[in-house]
Amino acid sequence: MSTTATTEPKPAAPAIEKIKVKVDGREIEVPKLMPDWTGKLTPTTMIQACELAKTDVPHYCYHPKLPIAGNCRMCLVEFGTPALGPDRKPVLNPDGSAKIAKSPRPAIACATPISPGMEIYNNTPAVKQMREGVLEFLLINHPLDCPICDQAGECKLQEYSVDYGQSASRFVEAKVHKPKAVDLGPRIMLDDERCILCTRCVRFTRDIAGDDKLGIVNRGSYNTIAAYPGTQFDNNYTLNTVDICPVGALTSKDFRFQMRVWFLKETKSLCNSCGTGCNVLVSSREEKMYRYTPRENDAVNGPWMCDAGRLNYKWVHSENRLKDVLKRAVGQGTQVKTTWLTAISEISDLLKRTPVGSVAIIASAKQTNEELYLLAKLKTKLGAVSDSVEHTGAADRLLVSADKNPNTNGARLNGICFTEIGSNLPQIAQGIASGKIKTLVVFGEDVTTQGIGPDLLAKLDTLIVSDILSTPTTQLAHYVLPGAAHVEKRGSFTNTKGRVQKFMKAIEAPGDARPEWEFLHDLVLNVTGLNGYVTIEGLFNQMAAEVPGFAGLTWAGLGDTGVTVTI
Amino acid sequence: MPQEYKLILKHADEPGYTPDIDCYLRHGGYEGLKKALAIQPKDLPDGKKMSPQEQIREDVKVSGLRGRGGAGFSCGLKWSFVDRRSGKPIYLICNADESEPGTFKDRQIMHKDPHQLIEGMIISCFANDVHLAYIYIRGEMPEGAKILIKALAEARAKNFLGKNILGTGYDLEMYVHRGAGAYICGEETGLIESLEGKRPYPRIKPPYFPAVLGLWMCPTIVNNVETLCNVKHIVEMGGANFAKLGTPNNTGTRIVSLSGQVKRPGYYEIEVGKATLGELINDPKFGGGLRDGRKLKAIIPGGSSSKVLKAGEKFKLKKKDAEGREVLVETDMLDLPYDFDSLAQAGTMSGSSAIIVMDDSVDIVETLANLSEFYAHESCGQCTPCREGALWMNKALQRMAHGQGRAGDADYLVKIADNIPGGRTICAFGEACSWPVQSFVGKFKDEFVAKGVADEARRAKEVAAPGEIKQLAGAH
Numbered sequence A: 001m002s003t004t005a006t007t008e009p010k011p012a013a014p015a016i017e018k019i020k021v022k023v024d025g026r027e028i029e030v031p032k033l034m035p036d037w038t039g040k041l042t043p044t045t046m047i048q049a050c051e052l053a054k055t056d057v058p059h060y061c062y063h064p065k066l067p068i069a070g071n072c073r074m075c076l077v078e079f080g081t082p083a084l085g086p087d088r089k090p091v092l093n094p095d096g097s098a099k100i101a102k103s104p105r106p107a108i109a110c111a112t113p114i115s116p117g118m119e120i121y122n123n124t125p126a127v128k129q130m131r132e133g134v135l136e137f138l139l140i141n142h143p144l145d146c147p148i149c150d151q152a153g154e155c156k157l158q159e160y161s162v163d164y165g166q167s168a169s170r171f172v173e174a175k176v177h178k179p180k181a182v183d184l185g186p187r188i189m190l191d192d193e194r195c196i197l198c199t200r201c202v203r204f205t206r207d208i209a210g211d212d213k214l215g216i217v218n219r220g221s222y223n224t225i226a227a228y229p230g231t232q233f234d235n236n237y238t239l240n241t242v243d244i245c246p247v248g249a250l251t252s253k254d255f256r257f258q259m260r261v262w263f264l265k266e267t268k269s270l271c272n273s274c275g276t277g278c279n280v281l282v283s284s285r286e287e288k289m290y291r292y293t294p295r296e297n298d299a300v301n302g303p304w305m306c307d308a309g310r311l312n313y314k315w316v317h318s319e320n321r322l323k324d325v326l327k328r329a330v331g332q333g334t335q336v337k338t339t340w341l342t343a344i345s346e347i348s349d350l351l352k353r354t355p356v357g358s359v360a361i362i363a364s365a366k367q368t369n370e371e372l373y374l375l376a377k378l379k380t381k382l383g384a385v386s387d388s389v390e391h392t393g394a395a396d397r398l399l400v401s402a403d404k405n406p407n408t409n410g411a412r413l414n415g416i417c418f419t420e421i422g423s424n425l426p427q428i429a430q431g432i433a434s435g436k437i438k439t440l441v442v443f444g445e446d447v448t449t450q451g452i453g454p455d456l457l458a459k460l461d462t463l464i465v466s467d468i469l470s471t472p473t474t475q476l477a478h479y480v481l482p483g484a485a486h487v488e489k490r491g492s493f494t495n496t497k498g499r500v501q502k503f504m505k506a507i508e509a510p511g512d513a514r515p516e517w518e519f520l521h522d523l524v525l526n527v528t529g530l531n532g533y534v535t536i537e538g539l540f541n542q543m544a545a546e547v548p549g550f551a552g553l554t555w556a557g558l559g560d561t562g563v564t565v566t567i
Numbered sequence B: 001m002p003q004e005y006k007l008i009l010k011h012a013d014e015p016g017y018t019p020d021i022d023c024y025l026r027h028g029g030y031e032g033l034k035k036a037l038a039i040q041p042k043d044l045p046d047g048k049k050m051s052p053q054e055q056i057r058e059d060v061k062v063s064g065l066r067g068r069g070g071a072g073f074s075c076g077l078k079w080s081f082v083d084r085r086s087g088k089p090i091y092l093i094c095n096a097d098e099s100e101p102g103t104f105k106d107r108q109i110m111h112k113d114p115h116q117l118i119e120g121m122i123i124s125c126f127a128n129d130v131h132l133a134y135i136y137i138r139g140e141m142p143e144g145a146k147i148l149i150k151a152l153a154e155a156r157a158k159n160f161l162g163k164n165i166l167g168t169g170y171d172l173e174m175y176v177h178r179g180a181g182a183y184i185c186g187e188e189t190g191l192i193e194s195l196e197g198k199r200p201y202p203r204i205k206p207p208y209f210p211a212v213l214g215l216w217m218c219p220t221i222v223n224n225v226e227t228l229c230n231v232k233h234i235v236e237m238g239g240a241n242f243a244k245l246g247t248p249n250n251t252g253t254r255i256v257s258l259s260g261q262v263k264r265p266g267y268y269e270i271e272v273g274k275a276t277l278g279e280l281i282n283d284p285k286f287g288g289g290l291r292d293g294r295k296l297k298a299i300i301p302g303g304s305s306s307k308v309l310k311a312g313e314k315f316k317l318k319k320k321d322a323e324g325r326e327v328l329v330e331t332d333m334l335d336l337p338y339d340f341d342s343l344a345q346a347g348t349m350s351g352s353s354a355i356i357v358m359d360d361s362v363d364i365v366e367t368l369a370n371l372s373e374f375y376a377h378e379s380c381g382q383c384t385p386c387r388e389g390a391l392w393m394n395k396a397l398q399r400m401a402h403g404q405g406r407a408g409d410a411d412y413l414v415k416i417a418d419n420i421p422g423g424r425t426i427c428a429f430g431e432a433c434s435w436p437v438q439s440f441v442g443k444f445k446d447e448f449v450a451k452g453v454a455d456e457a458r459r460a461k462e463v464a465a466p467g468e469i470k471q472l473a474g475a476h
């Protein structure tokens, strides 16, 4: 296993020639070629150059990760290029500077390539007037129902109206009426009256999701977004269209009318539903989670995520959450509530007393690198056998991984499981059956579904289980330690490609539930005498110093988008 | 005296002339193709050789042929833009979508002399190393499509098409593709999308210039029916001789579609620039004048998208005087030579060479309302200014036409129209739908204002004496 860490998965690209252009009078050097929506290097466009010049060009249809459509016309700019004489040489001004021939026609910044010496004018009265015109056209048939629109606060129509809108409409004709509350698919509602026909949704599902299901019917101002007749807009990526819809035309059935976006707190996190580890924002308010939205990370998920992952969060607030520390005396049937202090000190004493080789640890690859690192310390001290549990499902060609654990590689790198995850489970079952294994520590897995059923579990002297939701395994445990969902703690995962990524805490865990790494720290201290770090930063850095697979990493160095290690 | 000059329509209307290939061959058909295929490589002074294809392309440049579809762009120049180094196939498409209101010339050719078009296309394909060509014909011309399909089969049977044409080793296939009934399919990139089986949304340029990224993202030539027919004559008579027809920079002939309130509406082929607008309208050989007792009010000179000319308007035209100096000559609209450049100098265009004549019986507001209804219906709706502007203008005009005008509507309309053209839209439909409004309202503003004032006065009276009160916004 190599120990080199890189920030990007690909080797550095060869240097790209730079050219000089002016944006609103300021000269900047920009690369001649830049990545297009597929990542391929193509001639740099005006909008890319303006972005590098930190000049905002308003736009609706342009999206850096979609093919260019050029239909909204909001990004129109004026421009000029060096004037050429009859000899094809640049004509110079008296002061020696290149004379600029201003184009009589504007250009759309999103699709027009730059050329050396080009001057882009993003701020002239003519440009402002053109954008006012476009915005007026977009608004004449718009229902203006912002007070009841979910997009309010995130709406590009609202935003640019402040910059380019007119206070009073001169439109006195009847508005075009189109279908409202169209049931586009199982997760998406469409309000065609709010739609500005930018075709972002059409291009996304055709060119990114590979499901050419959306299109435009009718003609002209009556144009209407629709799913192919008689079918539903239903693939595993539909909700991305809600994110990229610049207005409130597409809404998520899960989120619509739930909460005004400006009340929501956003926390950087990860989806934990598969080994891809899509970067997300968790939107929450008052310890309640409302949605995931994808957070752009070109090394992992780009700006997208799958619907299944996005909607897999309700369990966080499930009735079935473990909120109490529970204890069941040997031979007794019912679990009774206890305190962390009691449970941890009793478990510590117990583990200290168990003979080497009589403990097994089954940890989940849904746990964080830091938690697995701490469990590995216990394993070493106790001479325990360990493993985790494989969870697999269907993969696709875009994002979804067949590995449904978010951190299989973290479990591997920390030595909790091996290349073939789950290969030790039969050995553990056998050990329990033979009476060799007396104590079983389980984190985040229901082992009754893994060949270690209630009859085997009954043979144990002690069953210590930490989980988030109640399972048949937690119900049989002598100690139940309620853990925290990933949105309730900090930590890191290592995805299928070796990307080590961290996530932040969005909400508090309910009841007595605690982040596992916190109480694992205490347990490790008591059992092994090793006093590690009590902060997640310190813990991660210690892990990186000790575990070869993470060598060279630091918590701070992970940044928002992670670092790739070789696996 | 202005004369008809029949080059393209030489035989079409002769008694007994039929669209079948035997008739065409009896009249010298496919001789141009044989001549083209027999051209030998030419030695150049610098020791290089000029291929037969290059020679034809050069001859088309020499001929000065300009596109007959609307924009009047040099055909030779267009062909010179074709990317011949991409390694991809080059396609040629005949634009037979003829749908510009007022235009009915291409269908004469297709219905009456389809082999002339096919021969012109084969030569053009040969000259451009094209091996697959399409005729994209307007959906509403089923008869034309039938005739063309039959003609293609005849040409194939005689080996003017297919493999190893006339033993030269040159292969070419040609198909007819029918549109589904949309004006925008005549815009070349919308046409290409349609041909690819998609919604005919015109493409953005850059980057999708047909000469580089056309059909199936391959280099593609799109030419009008009449343009392609001319290529046959250029090869037959030589580019230099062709250039002698018409006037400098406006060479060859054009088939003019003349409609509206003239005595003899119809199509007339003339040498470009050798007849004036007035002659086309009034000469007994052409329009034969207005109906008795009527006065001219306005002319739409180049298809419905061109800017209207008002009777009595005067323009300063550039002319060469006896010593060859350029002078400006004041010219009445009726004295404008019917060619590309004169009409451009008059602020309008010869477009698809369709003249629509309006006499003083015409209600200008209703006429514009009628035109704008067409554009509102035909805007493909891809880009914002045209999609929303075309319908907005139409709603305002329908409201006016239905007695719900306002005194301020003239300015209101022009302000809407001003936000559409000039590069704000993806395709030239933006200009096509706004120029009529700008020019009609600009030149006949008094009529629009008068109508609005009268409507307002009438409505005020209706309110004073409650009767039928119409809702302002609900007129359409």
Ligand SMILES: Cc1cc2nc3c(=O)[nH]c(=O)nc-3n(C[C@H](O)[C@H](O)[C@H](O)COP(=O)(O)O)c2cc1C
Pocket: B066, B067, B068, B069, B070, B071, B072, B073, B075, B078, B095, B096, B097, B098, B099, B100, B183, B184, B185, B186, B187, B188, B189, B222, B223, B224, B225, B227, B228, B427, B428, B429, B432
């Ligand atoms: C809205 C619109 C409609 C058009 N319709 C036609 C048409 O029906 N027939 C045609 O030949 N050209 C039409 N054109 C022009 C074509 O885009 C293209 O310029 C022409 O086919 C080129 O042929 P040419 O160079 O031989 O004239 C249209 C253009 C626009 C913008």
Ligand code: SF4
Pocket: A194, A195, A196, A197, A198, A199, A200, A201, A202, A225, A241, A244, A245, A246, A247, A249, A250
């Ligand atoms: S629904 Fe939204 S994304 Fe789709 S075309 Fe309309 S405005 Fe654009």
Ligand code: SF4
Pocket: A271, A272, A273, A274, A275, A276, A277, A278, A301, A305, A306, A307, A308, A309, A310, A399, A400, A401
């Ligand atoms: S692909 Fe995997 S990580 Fe990404 S959103 Fe879907 S389930 Fe979550």
Ligand code: SF4
Pocket: B184, B201, B202, B378, B379, B380, B381, B382, B383, B384, B386, B387, B425, B426, B427, B428, B429, B430
């Ligand atoms: S200008 Fe009009 S017809 Fe052309 S692409 Fe835009 S909406 Fe369509």
Ligand code: FES
Pocket: A058, A059, A060, A061, A062, A069, A070, A071, A072, A073, A074, A075, A076, A108, A109, A110, A111
């Ligand atoms: S962003 Fe829509 S046209 Fe450029």
